[in-house]
Amino acid sequence: MATDYEKLYSAKSIVEKLNIPNKYMRRIMTNLSKNNFIVSIQGRDGGYKFMKSPDNIYLAEIIDSVDGIDKYMGCVLGFNECTPESSCAMHKSWTDTKEKLYNTLSKTSLANLIKDTINKF
Amino acid sequence: MATDYEKLYSAKSIVEKLNIPNKYMRRIMTNLSKNNFIVSIQGRDGGYKFMKSPDNIYLAEIIDSVDGIDKYMGCVLGFNECTPESSCAMHKSWTDTKEKLYNTLSKTSLANLIKDTINKF
DNA sequence: AACAAATGCTACAACGAAGTAGCATATAGA
DNA sequence: TCTATATGCTACTTCGTTGTAGCATTTGTT
Structure with missing residues (x-):
């Protein structure tokens, strides 16, 4: 969908492509549109498209x-009271891992994902 | 528990220390003992201890x-048919991340965790 | 205006993980 | 041998997430 981001894609076409349940997928899309990632167009010939460019x-x-x-x-480890001062055994290494992952996710745009590989999905 | 690994710890003492539900914790411990990580000793004055050294x-x-x-x-992304030949958009980066994490987990023993930091748990 | 083809909403069902309850079993010690 | 104090087992409950059903709403076409 991000490969041609100004095009409108119907729920039906997406569902067929991704092989996931129709209604559930629509609920997710509605949620995404409420969060302003995509625009949903109702009525006949409606569908979903991106609200902004996948680069952003x-x-x-x-x-x-x-x-x-x-x-x-x-x-x-699921401890609520796990803080830097009084932490669980894995605190440090896991915090580091999370940071790294979060940095990557923050820097990776949808556009980046597309150009990376030959993707099926 | 790993700090004094030949000592026997009762479910009660562990539960109080970690502040988790008694029965549930016992079920997990029984599972761990079936998988030979710990030994459980039944009956009065019973409890759990490690089966081998935390280094291992x-x-x-x-x-x-x-x-x-x-x-x-x-x-x-939860696709079943996601393989190197026909993969989802995040396949490569995520596979790398998983590999790294798995390597770390494979090399980190409980003994390592203990000496790392001042731990509450 | 009526119809068809799309999405929106909301309540409900199904499922797995987390947690609970009750009774069975094991064992040290008087 | 009896009792108190442990763990073991298994069925049930609770809860959040995933998925479903049914009807409402929107909109292009005739």
Whole structure:
């Protein structure tokens, strides 16, 4: 979809391509459109397209807006009271890993993903 | 527990220390003992202790045996048919990340974790 | 205006993981 | 041998996420 980002894609075409449930996918798309990543056009010949260029959409933004980034930023071992001063055994190494991942996600745009490889999806 | 690995720790003491549900924790410990990471001793004055030295217990082993490593090794985007030849847009970068993480987990023993930092847990 | 083809909304179902309850079993010690 | 104090087992409950169903709404075409 990002390969031709000004084109309108119907839910039906996306569902067929990705082989995922129709209604569920539409719910996700509606959510994305509420979060201003895509525009949804209702009515006959409607569909979804990007709101801005894929160069300017970063993975971290999407994750944060859909799932909430906090979900992935907590303690690996699930301790609530895990802080730098009083931390779990994996705290340091895991925090480092998270940071690195987050940096990558913040810098990687959808456009980057496209040009990287020959993709099926 | 790994700091004094030949000592026997009761479920009760572990539960109080970690502040997690008793029964649930016992179920996990039973599982770990079936997978030969720890030995459980039943009856009065019973408890759990390590089966071998923490130097020889690696994080990857534990994860694999408890959760099954496959659970974490699939496609990030959840496509079943995601292979090197026909892959999703994040395939390459994510595979690299997984490899690195797995290497670290394979090399990190419980003993390593202990000496790293001042830990609460 | 009526119809068809699209998305939007909301309540419900199915499923897996996390957590609970109750009883069974094991064992040290008086 | 009896009792108190442990863990083991298994069925049930709770909760969040994924997925479904049905109807409402929007809009292009005739």
